[in-house]
Amino acid sequence: MSPRRVRAECDGVGRQDRPLRFTVDGEPVDGIEGQTIAGALLAAGRLAWRQGRSGAPRGVFCGIGVCFDCLVTVGEERDVRACRRRARDGDVVTTQSRCPDPGGANRRHPAPPAEEDG
Template identity: 50%
Template sequence: MTEARRMTATRGPAVTFHFEGQPVTGYCGETLATALLAAQVSAFGLTREGTPRLPFCNMGTCFDCVVTVDGQRLVRACLTEARDGLCVTRHQAT
């Protein structure tokens, strides 16, 4: 019988960025998607029909996690590291 093993997780220092004007705490080394999901954000963006969008693949393929970061549109949250002072807003489909 094999014994299950767990790797220990170490977090980097805390970082704070803003999502829709609200402060969100993440940790160095985490992606924006991880920090936003941990903060229980329910929509990273909205479809044209107003349906909430959330990360699907979490590896940069689907673009369901796109947000606007410091005015730059279509930034994939699952590939972007959380950093102090970022201004992140929901992506609005046009």
């Protein structure tokens, strides 16, 4: 599987792609209508977007929605398989992790220290 898009001047089919833009963890990602979130991330050069329990980077493994390695949060919906969900213009995607998170679901920064009662 190649993460690169076919350039318009090299496309023998003559597709008329409609561009779209969504964000992943606040960073813009460009894609084309009909492309999956995983496909757009791969085309943008991002091969991994979460960590497994061991801390190893994870992205697309099977690419057909069987393995659950590509999970992301889209809007308020957690556990979305990026390889199955088509990207939509304006989507707000956040990455997920399988690492234990004692401070709250999907927190990206450490929790502030607790205040001590005097």
